[in-house]
Amino acid sequence: MSDAATIIDTATTPHVSKRFRLQWEEAQQSWVLLYPEGMVKLNQSAGEILRRCDGARSVIEVVADLEQAFATTGLEADVIAFLELARKQQWVDV
Amino acid sequence: MNAPQTPAPQTLAPQPGPPLWLLAELTYRCPLHCVFCYNPVDFAHTPDELSTDDWLRVLREARAAGSVQCGFSGGEPLLRDDLEVLVAEAHRLGFYSNLLTSGVGLTEARARALKDAGLAHIQLSFQDSTKELNDFLSHTRTFELKQKVAATIKDNGWPMVMNCVIHRLNIDYIDRIIDMAVELGAEYLELANSQYYSWAMLNRDQLLPSREQIERAERITNERRARYGDRIRIFFVVPDYHETRPKKCMNGWGNVFLTVTPDGTALPCHTARMLPGLAFPNVRDMDVRSIWYDSEGFNRYRGDGWMKEPCRTCPEKEKDLGGCRCQAFMLTGDAAAADPVCDKSPSHHKVVEAVERAERGEVAVVERPLVFRGPEESRRRKAGLLQPGN
Numbered sequence: 001m002s003d004a005a006t007i008i009d010t011a012t013t014p015h016v017s018k019r020f021r022l023q024w025e026e027a028q029q030s031w032v033l034l035y036p037e038g039m040v041k042l043n044q045s046a047g048e049i050l051r052r053c054d055g056a057r058s059v060i061e062v063v064a065d066l067e068q069a070f071a072t073t074g075l076e077a078d079v080i081a082f083l084e085l086a087r088k089q090q091w092v093d094v
Numbered sequence: 095m096n097a098p099q100t101p102a103p104q105t106l107a108p109q110p111g112p113p114l115w116l117l118a119e120l121t122y123r124c125p126l127h128c129v130f131c132y133n134p135v136d137f138a139h140t141p142d143e144l145s146t147d148d149w150l151r152v153l154r155e156a157r158a159a160g161s162v163q164c165g166f167s168g169g170e171p172l173l174r175d176d177l178e179v180l181v182a183e184a185h186r187l188g189f190y191s192n193l194l195t196s197g198v199g200l201t202e203a204r205a206r207a208l209k210d211a212g213l214a215h216i217q218l219s220f221q222d223s224t225k226e227l228n229d230f231l232s233h234t235r236t237f238e239l240k241q242k243v244a245a246t247i248k249d250n251g252w253p254m255v256m257n258c259v260i261h262r263l264n265i266d267y268i269d270r271i272i273d274m275a276v277e278l279g280a281e282y283l284e285l286a287n288s289q290y291y292s293w294a295m296l297n298r299d300q301l302l303p304s305r306e307q308i309e310r311a312e313r314i315t316n317e318r319r320a321r322y323g324d325r326i327r328i329f330f331v332v333p334d335y336h337e338t339r340p341k342k343c344m345n346g347w348g349n350v351f352l353t354v355t356p357d358g359t360a361l362p363c364h365t366a367r368m369l370p371g372l373a374f375p376n377v378r379d380m381d382v383r384s385i386w387y388d389s390e391g392f393n394r395y396r397g398d399g400w401m402k403e404p405c406r407t408c409p410e411k412e413k414d415l416g417g418c419r420c421q422a423f424m425l426t427g428d429a430a431a432a433d434p435v436c437d438k439s440p441s442h443h444k445v446v447e448a449v450e451r452a453e454r455g456e457v458a459v460v461e462r463p464l465v466f467r468g469p470e471e472s473r474r475r476k477a478g479l480l481q482p483g484n
Binding site (some may be wrong): 019023025035036037039 | 160
């Protein structure tokens with residue numbers, strides 16, 4: 001990550017920015033972010049994280065849900081790192 | 095209208111991906127007379143427009159084939175009174191829909207109806223800034239119309255995307271164009287240099303800017319970017335005539351982009367109908383999936399099997415795919431030739447000569463006046479006729 005201040009922590013409740021629309025695309029078998037005249041095709045983990053960012057759930061709840069859904073542990077650092085990137089891309093607002 | 099930008103490029107695979115970008119050209123009718131319009135010069139000969147039911151079917155078929163961005167364009171799409179019906183269906187199907195409009199006819203009531211129908215965004219183009227250049231630059235009538243439309247767009251919570259086609263006659267006022275967009279509250283501004291097809295090709299010698307004009311415009315654009323920061327994102331699309339490598343036209347033939355014209359002809363780009371010896375399918379006869387994957391017209395210039403020298407053995411062929419087929423045809427008479435923008439093309443001198451005429455400022459306004467787009471002018475001209483370079 002860059003040395004810009006990290007502002008996402010486990011208590012943050014991120015949501016997908018109004019500038020983008022997140023939706024599942026059957027033809028591409030992936031989640032995408034749509035915006036005026038463009039599209040970001042998300043990989044599976046990015047899609048699974050963003051679809052849980054509803055502005056109500058905190059990062060810790062998103063992490064818990066992902067760990068349960070994929071029967072794994074230790075995702076917190078990766079999720080926070082991705083959300084920092086997503087915030088810089090203006091995909092999510094906090 | 096100006097050509098919209100295509101979504102993120104994808105690498106060309108032997109089996110193409112889905113037609114991600116559907117451009118629905120609902121009508122060629124238009125209240126404007128833009129000298130740079132990419133609609134065909136013989137648009138007035140177009141037979142019947144597709145019906146509402148035809149368009150609804152096209153939307154469903156395209157969505158099923160994987161289209162996700164849908165642009166409603168023209169002409170002026172607001173002249174179709176079923177626009178709200180089509181937008182609503184596009185929304186229901188999960189399209190991200192875009193209306194490409196001059197704003198003429200966008201009343202508050204219609205804007206509300208389009209918002210209710212689920213329209214995702216509007217791209218507002220500056221009006222014909224040649225015929226009304228003085229008016230345009232003096233912020234009078236045009237400004238008032240745009241101000242009203244811009245307020246309507248903002249009131250409905252849409253992002254404000256503005257587009258202005260740039261050419262020799264307005265490029266020196268780019269500072270005022272940018273300031274105007276900021277004043278109107280635009281969040282995105284596309285300064286798209288005119289591309290030389292159709293009406294713009296007829297007027298090429300009058301519209302092509304000099305290199306000095308382009309450099310100055312880019313410098314001013316960068317200064318304005320620094321001044322306005324996050325308030326506005328400005329895209330400056332450079333004209334390809336001044337380059338030595340061609341553009342990767344449409345991100346590849348039949349790669350992401352599907353245009354359906356007012357009469358239902360399906361094309362890999364807005365101007366491909368000019369190419370000879372290619373039968374493009376019509377959505378009245380063939381479903382979108384078959385058009386995209388199986389039709390001769392869409393497969394003709396996919397991949398690189400069609401290439402001739404110098405493209406065939408060029409190490410850069412993957413990068414630009416030989417450039418634009420229409421430009422190659424217009425300037426060389428051979429649609430499979432290298433785009434003459436490329437300095438490896440044996441016809442590159444045709445582009446250089448056009449640019450040199452622009453450098454010398456030989457704008458033959460007196461001998462050859464600008465040709466304004468209009469149905470009467472269109473009827474007087476047939477496809478391919480009077481296009482320079484043939």
